[in-house]
Amino acid sequence: MLATKTFDVKKIRQDFPMLQTKMNGHPLVYLDNAATTQKPLPVIERMDQFLKNEYSTIHRGVYTLSHHATAECDAVREKCRQFLNASKTAEIIFTKGATEAINLVATSFGRKFLKAGDEIIISAIEHHSNLVAWQQLAKEKNLTLRVAPVNDKGELLMEEFEKLLNPRTYFVAITHISNVLGTINPIQEITKRAHHAGAVVLVDGAQSAPHMKVDVQELDCDFYCFSGHKIYGPTGVGVLYGKMKHLEEMDPYQFGGDMIEQVTFEKTTFAKPPAKFEAGTPAIAEIIGLGAAMDYLQGIGFEAIVEHEHELLEYATKALSRVPGLRIIGQAEEKASLISFVLEGVHPHDIGTVLDQEGIAIRAGHHCAQPLMKRFGISATARASFAFYNTKEEVDKLISALEKVSKVFK
Amino acid sequence: MTDKFHGTNGAEKFKSQEVRLDDLYQEVILDHNRRPRNFKKLEDANAYAHGHNPLCGDDYFLYLVVDPSGMIKKVGFEGDGCAISKSSASMMTAAVEGKSVKDANALKDNFIHLLTDNTASETVRAAAGKLKIFEGVKQFPVRVKCATLIWRTLEEALKDRSQRKEEVSTEKE
Numbered sequence: 269m270l271a272t273k274t275f276d277v278k279k280i281r282q283d284f285p286m287l288q289t290k291m292n293g294h295p296l297v298y299l300d301n302a303a304t305t306q307k308p309l310p311v312i313e314r315m316d317q318f319l320k321n322e323y324s325t326i327h328r329g330v331y332t333l334s335h336h337a338t339a340e341c342d343a344v345r346e347k348c349r350q351f352l353n354a355s356k357t358a359e360i361i362f363t364k365g366a367t368e369a370i371n372l373v374a375t376s377f378g379r380k381f382l383k384a385g386d387e388i389i390i391s392a393i394e395h396h397s398n399l400v401a402w403q404q405l406a407k408e409k410n411l412t413l414r415v416a417p418v419n420d421k422g423e424l425l426m427e428e429f430e431k432l433l434n435p436r437t438y439f440v441a442i443t444h445i446s447n448v449l450g451t452i453n454p455i456q457e458i459t460k461r462a463h464h465a466g467a468v469v470l471v472d473g474a475q476s477a478p479h480m481k482v483d484v485q486e487l488d489c490d491f492y493c494f495s496g497h498k499i500y501g502p503t504g505v506g507v508l509y510g511k512m513k514h515l516e517e518m519d520p521y522q523f524g525g526d527m528i529e530q531v532t533f534e535k536t537t538f539a540k541p542p543a544k545f546e547a548g549t550p551a552i553a554e555i556i557g558l559g560a561a562m563d564y565l566q567g568i569g570f571e572a573i574v575e576h577e578h579e580l581l582e583y584a585t586k587a588l589s590r591v592p593g594l595r596i597i598g599q600a601e602e603k604a605s606l607i608s609f610v611l612e613g614v615h616p617h618d619i620g621t622v623l624d625q626e627g628i629a630i631r632a633g634h635h636c637a638q639p640l641m642k643r644f645g646i647s648a649t650a651r652a653s654f655a656f657y658n659t660k661e662e663v664d665k666l667i668s669a670l671e672k673v674s675k676v677f678k
Numbered sequence: 679m680t681d682k683f684h685g686t687n688g689a690e691k692f693k694s695q696e697v698r699l700d701d702l703y704q705e706v707i708l709d710h711n712r713r714p715r716n717f718k719k720l721e722d723a724n725a726y727a728h729g730h731n732p733l734c735g736d737d738y739f740l741y742l743v744v745d746p747s748g749m750i751k752k753v754g755f756e757g758d759g760c761a762i763s764k765s766s767a768s769m770m771t772a773a774v775e776g777k778s779v780k781d782a783n784a785l786k787d788n789f790i791h792l793l794t795d796n797t798a799s800e801t802v803r804a805a806a807g808k809l810k811i812f813e814g815v816k817q818f819p820v821r822v823k824c825a826t827l828i829w830r831t832l833e834e835a836l837k838d839r840s841q842r843k844e845e846v847s848t849e850k851e
Contacts, residue, residue, distance in 0.1 A: 289692065290692060291692050292692065292697075613712075614761075615758075615759060615760035615761060615764075616734075616760075617734045617735075617736070617759075617760035617762075617821075617824065618703075618760050618761045618762070621699075621702065621818060621820075621821060622699060622703075625697070625699050632734065633733060633734045633735055634734075634735050641735070647735045647737065647758050647759075648734065648735040676699065676703050676708075677703075677708065677711075677761070
């Protein structure tokens with residue numbers, strides 16, 4: 269296959285300065301990619317160049333610099349459209365990140381359209397960001413929040429989900445990929461059934477945008493969002509995609525400059541999407557960085573990324589399964605490259621500390637998904653989450669460090 | 679490596695391994711983690727508090743029987759958490775049982791001082807007695823809260839009922 273021939277992980281690692289660093293006397297083994305990803309030189313250098321030579325505000329200036337910055341940001345919006353295969357560039361809204369995108373929809377769509385007695389469906393494996401926003405909206409507007417259950421492998425029970433759908437279901441908010449279990453939800457099937465019941469669907473793509481080619485038209489979701497910093501771009505910028513018919517009808521999210529059409533002291537008319545949802549000066553340099561990150565990802569290609577990450581997942585799953593006393597939490601058939609696990613007699617926090625001393629960064633805790641932890645009868649897990657720049661050698665290091673954990677806690 | 683324009687140089691800071699895992703996971707600590715003492719709910723408790731760390735999920739219930747003269751007659755705890763939090767809880771219960779509320783509070787202040795202040799004096803260290811083994815936690819700043827959680831919970835349990843919150847979080851200090 270072409271992908272394997274051109275994909276050279278050693279060469280790719282050279283693009284990431286952080287992967288050349290040492291941690292506690294060892295070369296850094298960074299396995300917390302589901303939390304945030306390291307940045308490649310093209311992103312760092314593009315932002316550096318922009319800040320040094322091209323920086324100014326957007327939209328407002330009559331001068332050349334501002335015109336240039338505006339054009340650069342517009343170009344990134346178009347890149348985002350291509351990245352998600354949205355049909356219109358104006359369907360791309362810049363936010364602070366996925367969390368703000370979800371809050372935007374809960375506020376601008378949820379507050380406007382949902383009425384007492386309406387129902388929202390989420391899944392049992394949501395990150396707090398795609399749970400609390402809806403729970404609070406439900407509390408405020410007297411809505412019913414329903415939770416679609418998962419089986420012991422962490423897979424959504426489609427027949428149970430379908431049973432929850434009814435004429436009062438107004439909204440379905442669901443994660444594309446679980447940040448704890450790695451489960452890839454069958455979004456196309458979900459949107460099909462939800463739409464059939466007349467519901468609107470938001471997909472939390474924080475964990476899918478980094479790992480797979482997303483096509484919002486194919487998924488047919490009404491909203492999709494992701495964070496820049498999880499796709500090798502900067503923090504402080506994210507994207508909300510929304511179908512234009514919704515964006516046009518929704519209320520603004522915040523009020524201020526850049527989102528208005530005309531203002532008098534008596535009233536204001538608002539700009540069209542996306543400007544309607546982007547009050548104030550945006551994270552200009554970060555948007556530029558996000559554009560560079562998407563270019564970088566396109567350069568590698570998702571075909572190669574998926575193949576390498578899948579290989580890592582299989583290799584790590586096999587190796588971890590052989591560690592005595594280790595249990596993998598989340599064994600979905602369709603799974604992204606992250607593995608949550610518990611080790612008998614050792615708390616994940618202690619695993620994290622011992623691994624840190626070996627230069628290995630993993631996540632330990634409830635991963636902002638406390639109800640999920642409860643569902644699986646645990647209080648915390650250790651999680652190794654892989655990116656395309658990770659290697660089998662790093663998995664081997666993880667395994668030997670886990671052997672050290674077992675020795676300390678024998 | 680700090681200069682006017684570049685701040686702390688992380689790369690330099692993280693390059694070397696200076697801390698020792700053995701200082702953190704000492705045999706006594708591991709033993710209390712494996713076999714925590716007083717690890718039970720006290721049905722006759724008249725003072726109790728709930729302590730948790732929302733960041734890592736350490737979660738304990740502490741039960742005390744305090745007699746009218748202010749003596750701690752019995753201590754018990756339940757819950758789940760890392761080796762540091764659990765062993766600290768176990769050793770705390772052993773240390774305060776039989777002490778007056780006043781002495782237990784003094785021991786608590788001393789312990790927290792020992793773990794959070796780098797300039798802790800020899801007097802402080804000596805007063806900590808067996809609990810001194812938790813000094814190694816200081817080399818692991820993110821773990822200090824694990825060791826102090828149960829002591830913060832004790833502080834809450836021993837407060838006058840009128841002022842008690844009954845729930846302690848490491849993130850609300």
